[in-house]
Amino acid sequence: MSMSKKLMSALLMSVGIGFAGAAWAAGGTADVPSVAEKKDFGCGAKGQKACPMQGWMKTVMQSATSSGDAAKIATALEYVASKPPPGMAKWVAISKEGVEKAKKGDVDGAKASCKACHDLYKAEYKEKLRDAPF
Numbered sequence: 623m624s625m626s627k628k629l630m631s632a633l634l635m636s637v638g639i640g641f642a643g644a645a646w647a648a649g650g651t652a653d654v655p656s657v658a659e660k661k662d663f664g665c666g667a668k669g670q671k672a673c674p675m676q677g678w679m680k681t682v683m684q685s686a687t688s689s690g691d692a693a694k695i696a697t698a699l700e701y702v703a704s705k706p707p708p709g710m711a712k713w714v715a716i717s718k719e720g721v722e723k724a725k726k727g728d729v730d731g732a733k734a735s736c737k738a739c740h741d742l743y744k745a746e747y748k749e750k751l752r753d754a755p756f
């Protein structure tokens with residue numbers, strides 16, 4: 623006795639639906655990342671206002687570093703340290719390392735924390751969290 627074509631395709635269908643459901647539960651189907659890339663936060667894109675953290679970085683953080691004033695840089699990095707986004711476990715430690723360097727007057731050392739955080743988290747932040755208040 624062989625399985626009827628109808629039953630066979632019904633089985634295949636339900637496997638397919640089960641798989642799609644699992645993929646959805648696990649965070650989406652294969653095309654979700656491209657959707658996330660294009661997510662419109664209402665800020666940060668061409669012609670839009672800066673996103674909250676982006677604007678803060680461009681004004682407060684950048685003017686602190688271009689002033690070369692270690693105390694200002696320490697204060698700005700302390701503020702960053704006080705605002706860890708969910709799931710970014712090294713955020714606080716990276717920022718505090720920069721605070722310590724800045725407090726010792728080591729501006730270049732403090733700036734290493736900018737790069738460390740940007741390399742690790744900037745892309746993810748821009749993809750997922752950039753409309754969060756900062």
Ligand code: HEC
Nearest residue numbers: 673675676679680683684687713717735736739744747752
């Ligand atoms: C612990 C994390 C962290 C630290 C430390 C940090 N940044 Fe950032 N920075 C970010 C994130 C995340 C963004 C992206 C925000 C966005 O675009 O929405 C950003 C964005 C920026 C931007 C805006 C860039 C753009 O293209 O719009 C500048 C400028 C900047 N940071 C400068 C600095 C400087 C200078 C320092 C160090 C003195 C620093 N940042 C330290 C996380 C950090």
